[in-house]
Amino acid sequence: MTDAIAPSRLRAALVTCSELPDLDPDDVPLIGALADRRVAATPAVWDDPTVDWGAYDLVVVRSAWDYAPRRDEFVAWARSVPSLLNPADVIAWNTDKAYLHELAERGVPTIPTVWLDPERNLSARAVHTRMPAHGDFVIKPTVSAGAQGTGRYESGDATERGLGIRHALDLLAQGRHVMIQPYQHAVDTVGETGLIFVDGRFSHAIGKRALLSGPYDADDASLYVREQLDSATATAEQLAVAEKALAVAAEVLPAAVKPLYARVDLVPDAVGSPLLIELELTEPSLFLGFDGDAVDRFADAIALRALRARVS
Missing domain, CATH: 3.40.50 (Rossmann fold)
Incomplete structure (x- = not known):
């Protein structure tokens, strides 16, 4: 070169x-x-x-x-x-996780999501009814980085459910759009897989387990949430979902846009099929140290x- x-x-x-x-x-x-x-x-x-x-x-x-x-x-x-x-154009689109709704509508398998709009002035009861009735769930703003402003809650625990409602209402009161998603327990066992692409070609993969263990604590906020990381081997099914996400993004974004880098974060669903958590096109860690040729x-x-x- x-x-x-x-x-x-x-x-x-x-x-x-x-x-x-x-x-x-x-x-x-x-x-x-x-x-x-x-x-x-x-x-x-x-x-x-x-x-x-x-x-x-x-x-x-x-x-x-x-x-x-x-x-x-x-x-x-x-x-x-x-x-x-x-x-x-990529940054404007990708810095708001509402892009996940577009990808889901175009056939990319994503985590089911409830979207809360601050302009609707939702009451505590309205937020409560939009939360999952069973299992753990996650609340986060659609604009965030490094899991900032994100909390995990147990739906069957009245105290945690109340904390979740307050978390969502606080975000909405700040004029922020909010996502509510069922927590994917495979994150705790199998973990997430991040597939890194450079100039549209697959480079390498990493495995990670996010340390998201409980309700959001504003006093404990930091630049990003640290993760347990390791190298990983991408499966054919994971690669297919990642390439589908990138292809759909190419349809949505202006034709002249050719991303230099991308990270596609996936987690298995209850039967092991990969779901998209995020398509990172703005400022993702690319974990270059986990592959000898990545740099x-x-x-x-x-x-x-x-x-x-x-x-x-």
């Missing part, structure tokens, strides 16, 4: 947030790998007013994990940045995009 890059040095910004100004550790090896490909890559905080985004051949969103409370500002920033990957694959894709941006 190195010989294919023009002698003049290309420049790429790897976008992060102020809490991780030097990038998440998983992305740090990209800097050296890109240098080997004649691309000078530097971390850049997305809301730093001193950054000259136009000075870069390519801007790649990575660990910008603090955007959720300022989603409109983040989308506006994305629309102002030239040569952004993934591009602003090189991603660096190759970035370098090629940067070269194309330079000559276009």
Whole structure:
């Protein structure tokens, strides 16, 4: 790949947030790998007013994990940045989990979801009737990152059900749309599988178990919820669901949009069939350290995009 890059040095910004100004550790090896490909890559905080985004051949969103409370500002920033990957149209669509409703309507197997709209001014009783009558369930805002604002509740426990109602009402009172989903217990046993794609091609997979054990606690909120991680092997059925999700997203998004990266998070349903939890196209961890060639694959894709941006 190195010989294919023009002698003049290309420049790429790897976008992060102020809490991780030097990038998440998983992305740090990209800097050296890109240098080997004649691309000078530097971390850049997305809301730093001193950054000259136009000075870069390519801007790649990575660990910008603090955007959720300022989603409109983040989308506006994305629309102002030239040569952004993934591009602003993707970010605008993918930063609100309402996209899952679109995917489900087009045949992608997803977790059944009840959607609550703040404009309906729902009462506590109305929220109560929309919660599952049996089993555990999860409440979360449609705009969040890293499981922020998310809680798990037991439907048969009156105290926890009350906490769930209060959680939902608090989110709605803030003008936030809310999702209620049955908790998928396979997360506790089999765990989730994340399938990572680079330039539309499958790269590698990881297994993870989210540490979502109980009701939401605002005093315990952090940038993201830590997970237990391991490498994984994607099954043919998982790959089929992931590719279906990406194909449907390509139908919904503008034709010219070609995502540089994607992570498709799946969990088995009660009979073992994969369900989509999230299609991460904005700022997903790609868990590059869990596959020996993943950094090189991603660096190759970035370098090629940067070269194309330079000559276009």
